Amino acid sequence: MYHNAGLIGHPLSHSISPLIHNYFYHKSRINGGYCCFDVDKSEIAQIIHIMKKFYFKGFNVTLPYKTDIIDFLDEVEFQASKINAVNTVKIIDGKLFGYNTDLFGIEKTFEDFNIEIFKKKILILGSGGAAKPLFYFLKDKNAYVDIVNRTVKNTETVLEQLEIYNFNNFDLLFLKKNNYYDIIVNTTSVGIDKKEFFDMSHIDCGEFAFDFQYSIDGCTPFLDIYKNSVPKYTDGLLMLIYQGLKAFGLFNDVKLEIDINELKKFILKKG
Structure with missing residues (x-):
């Protein structure tokens, strides 16, 4: 089974999250991929339905929906609840669990x-x-x-x-x-x-x-x-990498060790 994940937000045209997460997939040898869903607020429920249908392991959430997404979740971790912002959602048996990996x-x-x-x-x-x-x-x-x-x-x-x-x-x-x-x-x-x-x-x-x-x-x-x-x-590139690494671990139940400097060089080269 594919271990796919994605990103919900707007706008996403300049996001490098797919570059980072697909690097994680490559390094971990996990069979999957990461893609963007640039959507209006009214389309969030539809996108979640699609990800559930195709067995996505989870998704990240960026501006401007980090608070709005909470209304769609079945459970939110304590820290994310206190911050009132979720940027990572794990899907388990069709249920949505929210986290804040920005912290x-x-x-x-x-x-x-x-x-x-x-x-x-x-x-x-x-x-x-x-x-x-x-x-x-x-x-x-x-x-x-x-x-x-x-x-x-x-x-x-x-x-x-x-x-x-x-x-x-x-x-x-x-x-x-x-x-x-x-x-x-x-x-x-x-x-x-x-x-x-x-x-x-x-x-x-x-x-x-x-x-x-x-x-x-x-x-x-x-x-x-x-x-x-x-x-x-x-x-904020280092912060973005670390929050993504934490999210990737949550999606796939792994603890991936990577060379941060190697990844930064990869991003700068691809960018």
């Missing part, structure tokens, strides 16, 4: 760069769906966390849902004040269309700059600001 991707990225969180001063840009697992990850790390978002009220709502009461919340005017942070994380899509990023000239970063965006043809606009002044920085 694993974030944890592994900090671990690979040997970044200590305890007592660090951290700035997070954005509080949308991508930021939720990051907030959850930092919740009990005893760090000093400031969040900057266009709309303060939106951030307040997310923090209340996650039962986080010790993060500071600011609007974009905060970036005009001189500040220093050990770690800065960008979770927004600002600059993704090659336009300018926020003015970060007043914000210094001393240790680690982490962009959830990724680029296979050069540095992201956010990292362009800090790459020459911080000792460690990364885009």
Whole structure:
């Protein structure tokens, strides 16, 4: 039997998830493949029905459906439930089980760069769906966390849902004040269309700059600001690989060991 999986979201024209997952299939020698389903919200139920019919092992979910998908699930793991976002769904005997492997991707990225969180001063840009697992990850790390978002009220709502009461919340005017942070994380899509990023000239970063965006043809606009002044920085490619690896393991009940650097080189070559 084929061990197929897929990705639901919109838009998906630039997604490299099929490239990553089909690399996993090749390395694991598992007979299967991974494909994209670029759909409107109204088509999600139909796509799920098709995947069940053809015995898919599961699927990933990306923007903008990571919360919407929960309504279709039979069971959601504790962490994904608390984050209120699911990016991985396993299909077992026609039932749907939801997980959030983005959290694993974030944890592994900090671990690979040997970044200590305890007592660090951290700035997070954005509080949308991508930021939720990051907030959850930092919740009990005893760090000093400031969040900057266009709309303060939106951030307040997310923090209340996650039962986080010790993060500071600011609007974009905060970036005009001189500040220093050990770690800065960008979770927004600002600059993704090659336009300018926020003015970060007043914000210094001393240790680690982490962009959830990724680029296979050069540095992201956010990292362009800090790459020459911080000792460690990364885009979101590593996070994407790790969350995909975790999802692949869930789909196929395996623990696949891969050479991360080899995979990154493969992606950059194919991209």
